[in-house]
Amino acid sequence: AQSVAQPEDQVNVAEGNPLTVKCTYSVSGNPYLFWYVQYPNRGLQFLLKYITGDNLVKGSYGFEAEFNKSQTSFHLKKPSALVSDSALYFCAVRDMEAGGFKTIFGAGTRLFVKA
Amino acid sequence: EPEVTQTPSHQVTQMGQEVILRCVPISNHLYFYWYRQILGQKVEFLVSFYNNEISEKSEIFDDQFSVERPDGSNFTLKIRSTKLEDSAMYFCASRETGSGYGYTFGSGTRLTVV
Numbered sequence: 539a540q541s542v543a544q545p546e547d548q549v550n551v552a553e554g555n556p557l558t559v560k561c562t563y564s565v566s567g568n569p570y571l572f573w574y575v576q577y578p579n580r581g582l583q584f585l586l587k588y589i590t591g592d593n594l595v596k597g598s599y600g601f602e603a604e605f606n607k608s609q610t611s612f613h614l615k616k617p618s619a620l621v622s623d624s625a626l627y628f629c630a631v632r633d634m635e636a637g638g639f640k641t642i643f644g645a646g647t648r649l650f651v652k653a
Numbered sequence: 654e655p656e657v658t659q660t661p662s663h664q665v666t667q668m669g670q671e672v673i674l675r676c677v678p679i680s681n682h683l684y685f686y687w688y689r690q691i692l693g694q695k696v697e698f699l700v701s702f703y704n705n706e707i708s709e710k711s712e713i714f715d716d717q718f719s720v721e722r723p724d725g726s727n728f729t730l731k732i733r734s735t736k737l738e739d740s741a742m743y744f745c746a747s748r749e750t751g752s753g754y755g756y757t758f759g760s761g762t763r764l765t766v767v
Contacts, residue, residue, distance in 0.1 A: 570753060572755050574755075579760075580761075581657075581761050582744065582746075583758070584755035584756065587755055628696060632752070637709065638752045639701045639703070639708035640686075640698045640708075640711075641686075642698060643688075643695070643696040643698075644695075645694065646694060646695065646696070
């Protein structure tokens with residue numbers, strides 16, 4: 539069975555500092571990994587994905603994520619945080635060996651960026 | 654930019670009543686999903702739908718739940734007899750053909766069961 543864990547309920551960072559939001563996953567085969575962001579009273583928005591290829595993937599709004607197979611991690615990063623990055627971030631995994639018919643989301647990490 | 658549209662944005666219903674949540678996925682998408690989110694926290698998978706049938710469903714998606722694509726554009730989630738614990742934000746999502754695509758989510762329907 540596929541699963542995804544986000545160990546931090548909340549991450550606080552000062553504007554201009556680098557940010558990292560952590561994610562680890564478990565799947566039976568090769569994972570498809572995603573990050574989504576949710577702003578208040580909105581649906582989830584797709585940020586980026588890892589399917590294959592380079593371990594560092596770049597996405598929307600200057601975010602990037604690093605796939606680490608040995609550590610089964612897919613941490614979200616940004617070199618310089620903005621106050622407007624404050625939101626709820628979800629890591630997600632799709633297990634293609636299980637058919638790929640569902641994507642499982644982590645519990646979410648709330649990011650606070652202080653000015 | 655294409656959007657997934659959900660109606661209504663907020664529905665209040667009495668316990669035991671039937672509700673139908675409506676979604677219009679993006680027109681060229683063929684894979685459809687329902688998720689729910691309780692109290693702004695964990696996003697839980699309910700069901701996936703492809704080629705006019707359910708591809709996969711979770712343990713939450715019991716006999717009280719059903720999905721339908723009644724025409725070429727709408728995708729509905731029906732809850733036959735609502736319970737208090739069905740109160741949640743329900744999100745519809747769709748994606749393009751090709752297993753590597755991310756989902757496009759609607760803005761959700763907030764269901765309140767009283």
